[in-house]
Amino acid sequence: MDRRPARGARAPARATADAALHWRPARETNSIGDTVWHVARWLDLVTIWLSNAAPETQHWIADGWAARTGYDPRGIGTDGLGAISGYSFAEVEAIPRLRADQLREYLTAVCDDVIPRLRAADPETARRHKGVVQGAFGHLGEIAALRTLYERQASG
Numbered sequence: 001m002d003r004r005p006a007r008g009a010r011a012p013a014r015a016t017a018d019a020a021l022h023w024r025p026a027r028e029t030n031s032i033g034d035t036v037w038h039v040a041r042w043l044d045l046v047t048i049w050l051s052n053a054a055p056e057t058q059h060w061i062a063d064g065w066a067a068r069t070g071y072d073p074r075g076i077g078t079d080g081l082g083a084i085s086g087y088s089f090a091e092v093e094a095i096p097r098l099r100a101d102q103l104r105e106y107l108t109a110v111c112d113d114v115i116p117r118l119r120a121a122d123p124e125t126a127r128r129h130k131g132v133v134q135g136a137f138g139h140l141g142e143i144a145a146l147r148t149l150y151e152r153q154a155s156g
Contacts, residue, residue, distance in 0.1 A: 020150045022097050028089040032146045033103060037095060039136045040107040041073065041083035043114045046129050050117040059109045069096035 021033035030038070044058045055074060056062065060082075066072040073082025076091055084092060098106070118126055118133070 016100055016147060018099050020147065020154075021100060021103070023146075023150050023153075025146065025149045025153075030084070030092065030142075030146075032143050032150075033097060034084065034092060034095060035139050035143050035146065036103045036107060037098065038084040039139050040103070040110050041081075042132055042136045043107075043110045045081060045083060046132050047110060047114045047117055049129060050114070050121055050125065059106065059113065063106070063109060065106060069098075071096045 016032055021036075022031045024031050041060065044060055047053075048055065048058050051057070060066055060073065071094065073095075074080065076082045076087060077084060078086030084095070114133070118129070121129075
């Protein structure tokens with residue numbers, strides 16, 4: 001599997017100032033930080049699905065993010081997956097506002113785990129999760145658009 005999408009997914013967290021990460025172009029829209037977290041959450045879920053592992057093994061829980069931030073997304077949103085999909089705006093606003101380095105750390109751990117698992121998966125299993133992975137990386141364009149909107153409004 002090509003590692004370029006994983007590097008591309010980490011780039012927004014690396015190249016975006018903290019102020020821009022949490023700016024929203026309008027009420028009830030997602031910020032760059034929300035979107036990066038959403039991508040990481042879906043890839044985190046794919047990782048546990050590929051390994052048929054318990055929910056507690058997802059990086060957000062096992063790596064201590066839930067404990068450090070006081071935010072456990074399990075049971076929220078569509079099917080209780082806790083990945084922003086199906087969240088109310090109030091639920092989106094409750095997501096911790098991680099700094100760029102924190103988003104990058106979480107996303108890196110998830111990408112470093114999901115890529116070898118996808119490589120090792122049998123073709124049917126990989127195909128079953130391909131849409132989720134493609135959807136996650138599809139958000140890179142959304143992140144680029146949000147960054148452009150932020151830069152335009154910031155420059156007046």
